[in-house]
Amino acid sequence: MKGFRNFILRGNVVDLAVGIVIGAAFTAVVNGFVGAFLTPLVGLATGAAGDMSHKSFTVGAARFPYGSFINPAISFLLLATALYFLVVLPINKLHDRLAPHQDVQAPKRDCPECLSPVPAEARRCASCTVPLPDVPAQAAVETQRVG
Structure with missing residues (x-):
C-alpha cells in the first residue's frame, strides 16, 4: 500500500x-464560445x-445532420490551435533555448x-577494421578544413 501511495503522491500523477x-x-469554455459566437x-x-446545430440534408431515406458536426469541428x-500556441510552441521554444542541438562533426x-x-x-577503420596510417598534425588541420 505504501508503494501505491508514493505513486499517487508523485508529482507527475498529481500534475x-x-x-x-x-x-x-x-x-467547456471553448464549447460555450463556439456555440454562442462562432x-x-x-x-x-x-x-x-x-442555430446551425439542427441543419441537415436528406439523400433518399437517409438524413445527414451536418449541423451537429459543425460545433464540435x-x-x-x-x-x-489554443493548445499549440499556448502549450506546444512555448515548450518547444523553451526546450530549444535550454538544450540547443549541437551537431559537432x-x-x-x-x-x-x-x-x-x-x-x-x-x-x-570501423567498416573494414584495417589499421589506418597516422595523420601528421598539418594534414589533420587540412582534413578538418575540407570536411
Missing part, C-alpha cells in the same frame, strides 16, 4: 490530474442565420582500403 481537470474546464457567425457567413480546431578522412569516411583521429 496530470490537475491538467485533466483544467482541460475539461477549458473545453457558430452564429458561420451561419451568417453561409446565409443560414441562427470548430471546437476541436479552436482547442487544437568530427573531422573525417577516407579509409585507404574501403574508402569509408572515418574520423581523422581514428587508428582503425
